[in-house]
Each structure stands twice: as structure tokens, then as C-alpha cells.
Amino acid sequence: AVVSTQSTGYQSKGLMDKYGVTIQPFLMASSGPEAGEQARVMLTENGAQEIVLKAQILAGGRGKGTFSSGLKGGVKLSTDPSEISTLTSQMIGYNLVTKQTKPEGSPVRNVMVAKALNIVKETYLAIVLDRGFGGPVIIASPDGGVDIEEVAERTPERVHKIPVDIFEGVSDEVALDLARKLEFVGGAVEQAAAEIKKLYELFLGVDATQVEVNPFGLTDESEVVCFDAKINFDDNAQFRQKEVFQMEDTSESDPRELEAAQSDLNYIAMEGNIACLVNGAGLAMATMDIIQLHGGSPANF
Numbered sequence: 001a002v003v004s005t006q007s008t009g010y011q012s013k014g015l016m017d018k019y020g021v022t023i024q025p026f027l028m029a030s031s032g033p034e035a036g037e038q039a040r041v042m043l044t045e046n047g048a049q050e051i052v053l054k055a056q057i058l059a060g061g062r063g064k065g066t067f068s069s070g071l072k073g074g075v076k077l078s079t080d081p082s083e084i085s086t087l088t089s090q091m092i093g094y095n096l097v098t099k100q101t102k103p104e105g106s107p108v109r110n111v112m113v114a115k116a117l118n119i120v121k122e123t124y125l126a127i128v129l130d131r132g133f134g135g136p137v138i139i140a141s142p143d144g145g146v147d148i149e150e151v152a153e154r155t156p157e158r159v160h161k162i163p164v165d166i167f168e169g170v171s172d173e174v175a176l177d178l179a180r181k182l183e184f185v186g187g188a189v190e191q192a193a194a195e196i197k198k199l200y201e202l203f204l205g206v207d208a209t210q211v212e213v214n215p216f217g218l219t220d221e222s223e224v225v226c227f228d229a230k231i232n233f234d235d236n237a238q239f240r241q242k243e244v245f246q247m248e249d250t251s252e253s254d255p256r257e258l259e260a261a262q263s264d265l266n267y268i269a270m271e272g273n274i275a276c277l278v279n280g281a282g283l284a285m286a287t288m289d290i291i292q293l294h295g296g297s298p299a300n301f
Helices: 007-016 034-043 081-089 148-154 172-181 188-205 235-240 243-244 253-259 283-294
Strands: 004-006 026-030 052-054 075-078 093-097 112-113 119-130 133-143 160-163 210-221 225-226 227-234 298-300
Touching: 004 160, 004 253, 007 112, 007 188, 007 227, 026 034, 034 112, 034 235, 052 253, 075 081, 075 119, 093 243, 119 148, 119 188, 160 172, 172 188, 188 210, 188 225, 210 253, 225 235, 227 243, 283 298
Parallel strands: none
Antiparallel strands: 004 227, 026 112, 052 075, 052 112, 119 133, 119 210, 133 160, 210 225, 210 227
16 A cells, blocks of 8 residues: 655755756745744845745645634735734744644644745646556646646546656656646746656655646746645655655644554544454454444544
């Protein structure tokens, strides 16, 4: 089985930068004053006209989320370092609740202070390990910036799935065809194709099970940029990806899952009153069925 470990936004951006993928310039901060200073640096030394502030958690939907401090929205724009500092103070140390978090939300311990770029086109691009195809599959849609599930349900013809031969990789021809399917035009076609090839190199290089970029966009300066990314890693590759797994943020993990992982076990918490210790998924399901049949409820396994 492939079990995945996920990276946060800034870690994903760091890995993409390492593989030459074009990203937004950014700095990290873990307090209000530090965020204000980082914003000043971005504005005065990095050529930023505006700052985008992003709370860092292992979940999507941050822009529409709500903090336990009362602040609404985990993504903010500002040109004022003082405002960035104040906003950060309402993020760090509080829980952010989004549609992808638990009801109580996820704790925010740091924020990304990035150079805001004007996006004129948003597309979606992901590379996933697909059991059905027996290898990597590129999923692409010209409709980015929204949940890909919504696009697939509403306009499935605008979601393209291209299997990749693991031995041949992503050729120039495939990359250019994908760029056109994403409806890039002019010089942006070759730029997008180059970024797609670099993202595939990243996918292979870090033993990823998923590299998802949304949006994979075009700026008003005609530059193709990977704005937000989520990367999942194959836990079976931990022995050769020590640097990647050392970056793992366990602050949002269930302590019981972490304790089980130390003994190479997978712990799954469930509601119920009878715990299960089972060897094998089939036996686990049968055991839970028997518990249900006799009026009990599985608590975990």
C-alpha cells in the first residue's frame, strides 16, 4: 500500500524552487512583528508592489476559512507592513477552520509572506500516481483556481487525463500538447511546457504520489507561475528521502497516529466503543461488520 505524507505550502514551494519551477518569491514568519518586517523586506528589496499573507496549515480552503480569533480569511492582501503584522497576530496561535479541517480547525504556527502577483489566467495541473493506469497520470484543466471536483462534475470534458510512460517520461511533444490543452497561447505555451517538465522531474525526484498545482497561472507580465501547490510523498520511500521527511510537520497529526507510526503501524481513529487490532484490511472489514451485526460500533483499528 502507498501511504502518503503531505507537505505544507511553503515546503512545497521550497521543493519546487529547488527543481527550478517558477514560484512566487516568499519569506516565512512565526509572529506578527516578524511578518511585518518580512513584508517590509519584500516591498523594499524584492520589488513587491503588494503582499499576500497566507496562513500555513495542511488543508485547503484557507481563503474562505475562519480563525478562532474571529478573523475571517486565511489569505490576505496588503501594501502596509503594519497591517500585515496585525493580521498575522490574529492568525498565529489560533485555529483556522476550513471545509477541509476538523470542526475545531487546525492550529496556525507560521505564515507565508509572499510577493503578490496579478493573475490573468488560472489553470489546474496535477501529477498523481494512479493504480488504474499503473503509473503517473497528469490531470489538467484550463479551469483553475477552483476545486477540480467541481469542474469535473460540471464540465468533465474540460478535465484532461494523460498517462505518462514511466520509462519515457514527459516529452516536449506531450508537454506542449498539455500547455495547449490548458489554453495557453503565444510564448506562454513553451513556458508552460517547460514548467510541466520540471514538475514531472520533481514528482520523480522526491518519490511523490501527488503534485497538485492550483492555480498553475499566467501573470500580467506574461510569466507562467506555480502559485499554490500540495505535494504528497510515498512513505515507503522514506529511507531515500530523509531530507524530505525531516520537513514533515506533525503538529496537526493525531498523537496516537504518531505513536503507532513509530512501530510501523497505521492507526485510524473512529467513533465507537470496541477497538480492533487486526492483521490485514479484509479481516479488519469483516471484524467491523461482525461488531456492527451484534450491536457494537468499531472505535478504531
